[in-house]
Amino acid sequence: MTAIPVVSRRQERCGAGALDPYLDLVTARLAYSRRTSAGWSLAEIPTVPTTTAWDPDSFDLAVEPSGVAHIVWNSSADLAVSDGEADVFWSRRVSGSWSPAEVVNDYAPYDGVDDYTPRVAVLSGTTAFVVWSSAFNRAGEAGFDYDLFDSKRDLSGEKAAASWGEAALLVNHFKNDQGNDYEPQLVVGHDFVEVVWESNEGLAFGSAGPDVDIFHVRIPGTSGCPANVGVGVANANGFMDSGRDENPVIEVIPGGTTVFAWESDDSFGGPLGTDLDVILGRLGEVEAGTTGFQAD
Numbered sequence: 094m095t096a097i098p099v100v101s102r103r104q105e106r107c108g109a110g111a112l113d114p115y116l117d118l119v120t121a122r123l124a125y126s127r128r129t130s131a132g133w134s135l136a137e138i139p140t141v142p143t144t145t146a147w148d149p150d151s152f153d154l155a156v157e158p159s160g161v162a163h164i165v166w167n168s169s170a171d172l173a174v175s176d177g178e179a180d181v182f183w184s185r186r187v188s189g190s191w192s193p194a195e196v197v198n199d200y201a202p203y204d205g206v207d208d209y210t211p212r213v214a215v216l217s218g219t220t221a222f223v224v225w226s227s228a229f230n231r232a233g234e235a236g237f238d239y240d241l242f243d244s245k246r247d248l249s250g251e252k253a254a255a256s257w258g259e260a261a262l263l264v265n266h267f268k269n270d271q272g273n274d275y276e277p278q279l280v281v282g283h284d285f286v287e288v289v290w291e292s293n294e295g296l297a298f299g300s301a302g303p304d305v306d307i308f309h310v311r312i313p314g315t316s317g318c319p320a321n322v323g324v325g326v327a328n329a330n331g332f333m334d335s336g337r338d339e340n341p342v343i344e345v346i347p348g349g350t351t352v353f354a355w356e357s358d359d360s361f362g363g364p365l366g367t368d369l370d371v372i373l374g375r376l377g378e379v380e381a382g383t384t385g386f387q388a389d
């Protein structure tokens with residue numbers, strides 16, 4: 094086991110005992126299989142209430158070192174909320190059994206907007222942490238643009254009354270922005286959470302322009318919600334380009350360097366052309382902040 098208390102989906106796929114959810118395209122349900130030295134197990138159908146349409150791109154998995162698996166997904170299924178729009182759900186697999194699905198976004202009964210692309214991690218083995226994208230104007234301070242929200246759930250002690258906490262904006266930045274923020278991905282270090290996403294927010298008095306760029310934030314583990322930390326542009330060309338930079342992924346590699354990749358149709362001054370290419374960037378610990386990224 095490493096010092097990192099969370100095993101993300103991507104990390105777990107690289108090791109023995111990997112677990113992976115996939116979408117059953119016939120019935121549009123979330124299915125789950127676990128890979129061991131004997132190969133992939135028979136698919137399980139978690140306790141997911143959906144028989145209605147949902148976004149097949151929008152699920153995520155995190156696995157604790159103990160093997161407990163957590164899944165999140167968005168769905169317009171009517172689980173206690175019959176409003177027909179998408180909300181965020183969570184379930185976990187303990188000793189081979191899936192827990193009943195729970196609604197993650199506490200405002201689900203009255204929000205009237207779709208909540209998309211949830212990502213899950215487990216903090217210090219005691220807290221489930223989910224980030225997602227939503228246009229909900231929480232407390233009248235988020236605006237009607239898409240922002241990133243988060244919520245936590247206590248996992249310790251199997252508390253009967255445990256439930257998801259109040260959903261909050263991920264960072265204060267989202268109270269004042271107007272851009273749309275989509276496709277978050279997160280990774281957890283020993284004392285921080287890092288999130289990347291795509292956004293058309295101009296940032297810094299509009300200097301990033303109205304095109305889509307990759308944004309990044311590192312949130313110390315001690316931060317409250319929303320966290321009062323700055324948001325940076327992760328793609329080094331973000332203040333000059335006009336291309337679409339989308340669908341980022343992020344990882345922390347041994348040594349503490351954050352690496353991320355995304356797709357872009359920017360030509361980078363010509364050599365890449367205007368077709369879609371995959372770009373790799375990195376953030377060294379010394380360079381952590383708003384301008385330390387560099388394109389490889």
Ligand SMILES: [Ca+2]
Nearest residue numbers: 179180206208
């Ligand atoms: Ca919703």
Ligand SMILES: [Ca+2]
Nearest residue numbers: 238239240272
């Ligand atoms: Ca926004």
Ligand SMILES: [Ca+2]
Nearest residue numbers: 235236267270
């Ligand atoms: Ca906002």
Ligand SMILES: [Ca+2]
Nearest residue numbers: 304305336338
């Ligand atoms: Ca761009």
